[in-house]
Amino acid sequence: MAETDKTNQSALHVMSGIKSQHDGIGTASVKKFSKRKPLVIDQEEYICEIRKGSRLHLAKAITFIESTVTDQQTIGQQLLKSLLPFTGSSIRIGITGVPGAGKSTFIESFGKMLVDKGFKVAVLAIDPSSSVTGGSILGDKTRMEELAKHPNAFIRPSPSAGTLGGVHKKSRETMLLCEAAGYDVIFVETVGVGQSETIVRGMVDFFLLLALTGAGDELQGMKKGIMELADAIIVNKTDGTNEKLAKKTVAEYKQILHFLAPSTPNWITPALAVSSLYKTGLNAVWETILQFQSKMMSNQVWQNRRKDQTIDWFKTMIVNKLYDDFFSSMEKKQSMKQLEQLVREEKVTVSQAVEELFSSNSKE
Numbered sequence: 001m002a003e004t005d006k007t008n009q010s011a012l013h014v015m016s017g018i019k020s021q022h023d024g025i026g027t028a029s030v031k032k033f034s035k036r037k038p039l040v041i042d043q044e045e046y047i048c049e050i051r052k053g054s055r056l057h058l059a060k061a062i063t064f065i066e067s068t069v070t071d072q073q074t075i076g077q078q079l080l081k082s083l084l085p086f087t088g089s090s091i092r093i094g095i096t097g098v099p100g101a102g103k104s105t106f107i108e109s110f111g112k113m114l115v116d117k118g119f120k121v122a123v124l125a126i127d128p129s130s131s132v133t134g135g136s137i138l139g140d141k142t143r144m145e146e147l148a149k150h151p152n153a154f155i156r157p158s159p160s161a162g163t164l165g166g167v168h169k170k171s172r173e174t175m176l177l178c179e180a181a182g183y184d185v186i187f188v189e190t191v192g193v194g195q196s197e198t199i200v201r202g203m204v205d206f207f208l209l210l211a212l213t214g215a216g217d218e219l220q221g222m223k224k225g226i227m228e229l230a231d232a233i234i235v236n237k238t239d240g241t242n243e244k245l246a247k248k249t250v251a252e253y254k255q256i257l258h259f260l261a262p263s264t265p266n267w268i269t270p271a272l273a274v275s276s277l278y279k280t281g282l283n284a285v286w287e288t289i290l291q292f293q294s295k296m297m298s299n300q301v302w303q304n305r306r307k308d309q310t311i312d313w314f315k316t317m318i319v320n321k322l323y324d325d326f327f328s329s330m331e332k333k334q335s336m337k338q339l340e341q342l343v344r345e346e347k348v349t350v351s352q353a354v355e356e357l358f359s360s361n362s363k364e
């Protein structure tokens with residue numbers, strides 16, 4: 001209750017900032033040249049509320065981080081900077097698997113088990129439906145209904161626009177905000193397209209591959225590369241008529257894993273059977289993650305991996321910025337379109353066009 005009251009106050013606070021962009025009064029000439037008022041929020045209040053666990057403030061801070069509007073982005077970055085000292089203490093878990101493997105159901109059951117143990121759980125997922133429906137978040141929210149209702153859980157589906165191979169560009173920063181808000185376990189669910197597995201592996205401590213039975217074919221078809229990214233392979237839907245086959249699949253995975261390079265040094269990637277629907281085998285998965293954490297913290301692999309991940313992220317951000325800056329400056333010019341036409345007509349080669357583009361860009 002108290003949270004809702006506070007949240008209402010703060011919602012008004014933000015809204016008045018945004019509203020001020022449109023409330024210019026005075027003569028038309030003044031209006032014409034007056035600058036849009038920058039968005040202002042009470043940062044101290046945000047930081048304090050996020051640290052206290054206000055999910056609404058956290059959600060708004062994430063919206064700032066994900067925004068493509070410059071002053072909102074700036075606010076997001078300022079909040080993140082102030083909250084950075086409070087980050088780093090969660091377990092970051094990535095989850096991948098083919099569509100329908102049961103990732104959302106697994107997170108719902110596993111997350112529910114963790115909140116019942118007293119942990120705070122955050123879930124970051126890309127909502128593939130949103131680009132079609134213009135922002136629907138219902139798909140995964142309804143599948144994580146029980147977890148979503150729990151006061152110690154926070155579920156954030158991000159629109160698939162702004163994604164990098166199926167992972168939101170800002171997922172990493174969102175994860176840090178969740179940590180500052182006191183979440184102990186953070187799940188990042190991938191939609192399993194393109195580069196998403198590698199990107200998520202690059203931002204989490206523990207990477208889970210959710211697999212299905214029907215092993216023979218699936219094992220044949222499954223890319224060795226994805227198995228080599230996993231810290232555990234979980235065979236889901238080990239229930240009902242599928243149970244026997246699922247257990248056989250686990251045994252097959254164990255055999256195959258012997259021949260693969262482990263994702264994390266000094267760790268033998270296990271294969272485990274669970275039923276997300278009937279909530280069996282989940283404790284064993286949690287025990288595995290805790291064992292992994294304790295081992296990797298004592299040999300420094302955990303700490304070093306996080307540092308390496310931050311540097312990789314830094315490099316990725318540089319590339320993204322160069323890319324965005326280049327194309328946004330190019331869009332303002334005709335040269336790119338003209339060159340495109342010349343390439344289409346085969347009047348210049350692609351390499352020549354690129355050279356031309358860069359030389360004209362650097363002259364300005």
Ligand SMILES: Nc1nc2c(ncn2[C@@H]2O[C@H](COP(=O)(O)OP(=O)(O)OP(=O)(O)O)[C@@H](O)[C@H]2O)c(=O)[nH]1
Pocket residue numbers: 097098099100101102103104105106143191236237238239274275276277278
């Ligand atoms: N029998 C059984 N069915 C399950 C289990 N886990 C998930 N399912 C069912 O499998 C279907 C797909 O589950 P989801 O959790 O939506 O799978 P997902 O991997 O998140 O799917 P996408 O988000 O579309 O990639 C649903 O109908 C679930 O009810 C399980 O342990 N046992």
Ligand SMILES: [Mg+2]
Pocket residue numbers: 103104105140
């Ligand atoms: Mg899902």
